[in-house]
Amino acid sequence: xxxxxxxxxxxxxxxxxxxxxxxxxxxxxxxxxxxxxxxxxxxxxxxxxxxxxxxxxxxxxxxxxxxxxxxxxxxxxxxxxxxxxxxxxxxxxxxxxxxxxxxxxxxxxxxxxxxxxxxxxxxxxxxxxxxxxxxxxxxxxxxxxxxxxxxxxxxxxxxxxxxxxxxxxxxxxxxxxxxxxxxxxxxxxxxxxxxxxxxxxxxxxxxxxxxxx
Numbered sequence: 001x002x003x004x005x006x007x008x009x010x011x012x013x014x015x016x017x018x019x020x021x022x023x024x025x026x027x028x029x030x031x032x033x034x035x036x037x038x039x040x041x042x043x044x045x046x047x048x049x050x051x052x053x054x055x056x057x058x059x060x061x062x063x064x065x066x067x068x069x070x071x072x073x074x075x076x077x078x079x080x081x082x083x084x085x086x087x088x089x090x091x092x093x094x095x096x097x098x099x100x101x102x103x104x105x106x107x108x109x110x111x112x113x114x115x116x117x118x119x120x121x122x123x124x125x126x127x128x129x130x131x132x133x134x135x136x137x138x139x140x141x142x143x144x145x146x147x148x149x150x151x152x153x154x155x156x157x158x159x160x161x162x163x164x165x166x167x168x169x170x171x172x173x174x175x176x177x178x179x180x181x182x183x184x185x186x187x188x189x190x191x192x193x194x195x196x197x198x199x200x201x202x203x204x205x206x207x208x209x210x211x212x213x
Contacts, residue, residue, distance in 0.1 A: 022152045023079050029148035030075060030171060033141035037175035040137055045179040059183035066188060067177060069098035070170035070196060078145070078163040082152035090159070095166070099193050106189035124182035127191050134172045134195040135202070142168035142203065146210050154211055161207015162200050169199030 050056045077090045110118055124130075145164040154160035173192050182191075 022082050022148075025151050026075065026078055026082065026145065026148040029144040030071065030141070030167065033144040033168075034171045034174065036140055037137050037171055038178065040140075041175045041179050045133070045176075048179050048181050056183075060177060062183075062185075063177035063180065063188055063192065064174060066098055066102050066192065067170050067174035067196075069101075071167055071174065073098065074163055074167040074170055078149065078160070078167060081156065081160045081163050082149050082154050084153050084155045090163075095163075099189075099197075102185065102189045102193055106185040109185035118186075121184040122186045122190060124184065124187040124191070126180060126182050127187070130176065130180060130182070130191040131195060134169065134176050134192070135199055137175060138165075138168040138172035138199045141171040142199070146206075149211060150213070153213065157208040157211045158204050159207070160211055162204035164207065165203020166196065166200040168203070169196035172199070 048056065048060070051060070073095050077095055080089050110121065113121060142164060145167050146161075149160055149164055173196055177192075180192075182188075
């Protein structure tokens with residue numbers, strides 16, 4: 001077969017590629033796993049008390065805003081990293097902005113309070129539950145996101161895995177916020193932010209093993 005004939009054959013009946021398919025797949029995985037994570041929190045741990053008070057709602061919204069910012073930016077970056085070479089267009093500074101923001105609020109909160117209160121503000125009452133629960137609950141979102149990314153073609157598997165872990169940690173943190181009653185900014189920064197960072201590290205380690213193609 002001549003080259004011209006081969007090219008003509010290969011170009012016949014070529015279907016257009018849906019460029020949004022990867023984004024929809026990842027977004028669907030995030031939505032389903034987010035609902036599943038929230039259901040686990042409500043069924044196993046229960047909804048936090050005293051939501052009839054305005055202060056409780058305020059702190060809940062702060063936690064949700066922090067976690068939502070993580071998930072939204074991670075989703076944006078993951079859509080790029082799931083395509084060959086797309087990770088080069090990902091801004092680490094942008095992804096880190098929710099963590100920087102909550103750390104600034106934590107520092108302001110600490111220096112506005114007497115030093116005798118710092119330990120209680122940082123450690124809280126539920127640090128161990130938070131440390132264990134968020135990574136454990138993140139397993140299902142992580143599996144769902146990894147499945148979605150495998151439908152694409154990431155080339156930097158470590159970064160793609162890290163972003164999958166970041167996304168899963170953010171989803172888990174968002175769900176856990178509906179139960180957590182430790183509301184100080186230092187606690188949120190350390191135990192919510194720290195566990196999301198842990199999930200990100202685990203994702204970076206597992207990415208090359210789970211996303212190899």
